[in-house]
Amino acid sequence: MNSACSQLQDDWELYALGSLPDEVQKSMSSHLESGCTECQRRYYDAQMALTAMSHLAPRQRPSANVERRLMQSITAAPAPSLSAWSFWKLVPWAAAFACLVMALWLVHDRKRLQAELAESARNSQLAEQNQKALRDELESKLEAAQQSLKDNSTTAVVSRSATPASPTGDEAKNEAQLRSQLAQALQQAKLAEADKAAMQRQFEQLQAELTAATNRSASLENELRLAQQPSKPIEDKDKKQARANSDQNAILAAELAKSQAEVRRLSMAANNGDRIERLLKSASLQQISLRSVIPQAGHATARALYSPQGGLLLVANSLPKLPEQKCYQLWLIRKGSPAILSGGLITLQDDGEGILFAPPSDTLAQLTALAITDEPAGGSVSSRGRKLLFGAQ
Numbered sequence: 001m002n003s004a005c006s007q008l009q010d011d012w013e014l015y016a017l018g019s020l021p022d023e024v025q026k027s028m029s030s031h032l033e034s035g036c037t038e039c040q041r042r043y044y045d046a047q048m049a050l051t052a053m054s055h056l057a058p059r060q061r062p063s064a065n066v067e068r069r070l071m072q073s074i075t076a077a078p079a080p081s082l083s084a085w086s087f088w089k090l091v092p093w094a095a096a097f098a099c100l101v102m103a104l105w106l107v108h109d110r111k112r113l114q115a116e117l118a119e120s121a122r123n124s125q126l127a128e129q130n131q132k133a134l135r136d137e138l139e140s141k142l143e144a145a146q147q148s149l150k151d152n153s154t155t156a157v158v159s160r161s162a163t164p165a166s167p168t169g170d171e172a173k174n175e176a177q178l179r180s181q182l183a184q185a186l187q188q189a190k191l192a193e194a195d196k197a198a199m200q201r202q203f204e205q206l207q208a209e210l211t212a213a214t215n216r217s218a219s220l221e222n223e224l225r226l227a228q229q230p231s232k233p234i235e236d237k238d239k240k241q242a243r244a245n246s247d248q249n250a251i252l253a254a255e256l257a258k259s260q261a262e263v264r265r266l267s268m269a270a271n272n273g274d275r276i277e278r279l280l281k282s283a284s285l286q287q288i289s290l291r292s293v294i295p296q297a298g299h300a301t302a303r304a305l306y307s308p309q310g311g312l313l314l315v316a317n318s319l320p321k322l323p324e325q326k327c328y329q330l331w332l333i334r335k336g337s338p339a340i341l342s343g344g345l346i347t348l349q350d351d352g353e354g355i356l357f358a359p360p361s362d363t364l365a366q367l368t369a370l371a372i373t374d375e376p377a378g379g380s381v382s383s384r385g386r387k388l389l390f391g392a393q
Helices: 003-008 011-019 022-033 037-055 065-078 082-162 169-227 236-271 273-282 363-367
Strands: 288-290 301-307 313-319 326-334 340-348 354-358 367-376 388-390
Touching: 003 037, 011 022, 022 037, 037 082, 169 236, 236 273, 273 301, 273 313, 288 367, 301 367, 301 388, 313 340, 326 354, 326 363, 363 367
Parallel strands: none
Antiparallel strands: 288 301, 288 388, 301 313, 313 354, 326 340, 326 367, 340 354, 367 388
16 A cells, blocks of 8 residues: 555545545545555445444434425425536436446455455465375375385395395406406417417427538538548649639638537527427416617517426517627516526527527526616626616516
């Protein structure tokens, strides 16, 4: 309710009686027509109060004298003009009609307000019912979930007592690590099989080369023996031929010496053939791959197969050629003491291939890594050269 409505709240009884000035009466009628519900209610209450008050006054019958005087005044008074009579005749009817219209409008507005209040009450009641239904549903679901959790816990206890426990996160991680190690072991086994096949082919080639070198050495020895047999006195004209024969004998002798050295090398390798074969068939065979660690080693690589019962076999490839006062030496790096032991000297071929075979030893059981260095000719007791290749388990 605004300030204008508050100023009019004491005038609605006078407005209902029609006792206000015309300007105020028209202003309040316009205000009612604007739809102010609060002022319409006050006007309706004012009408109800005036109606009730009209019934509270006691009824009195006028005396005969009053009636006589009234009739005398009526007969004595001139007849009113038609226009005056018409005007005063229509005013009550117009006022009655306006009051009827206003009453009907107020009744309609009152019913509308009551309908809105009833609808609001019904909506509020429906909202409360919906909230109660939702609350009941949530409570039912909560009870069902608690019961399900209880049943699952009981089932889990029974399952754990009847079946093995499912793996935890750590167990799953350990299982994954074991699977990875198994895959690596299978890969290493495949590489070991490939190395075995390569070693077997090299061994067969070595035996063929040994046979050919032995035959070549025997042929050179026969040729040299024939060339060194005493001949008839050499004439002056044959001296030139004799010198040529002497040069040929020297060449044959050099080739024979080289062939005999090759025969000795191949014989030594052939003598290790049985041990190499036992190494390749060893059940505890392990392998270590070596890679170059400094630029001076170039693209050299090496692979070692070993077992405490079968020994150690190392095959290196693409080793750079060393000066005559240098050699390649293998070093064993162990867990025990001493931590570093010499594994032997590596025999280097012209094509950069190096081979070394070490006999069986308990020191191989604690082997963790291998290294190849360049040392003075003949080798060293302790490593003093450059570490060229390195590999670990």
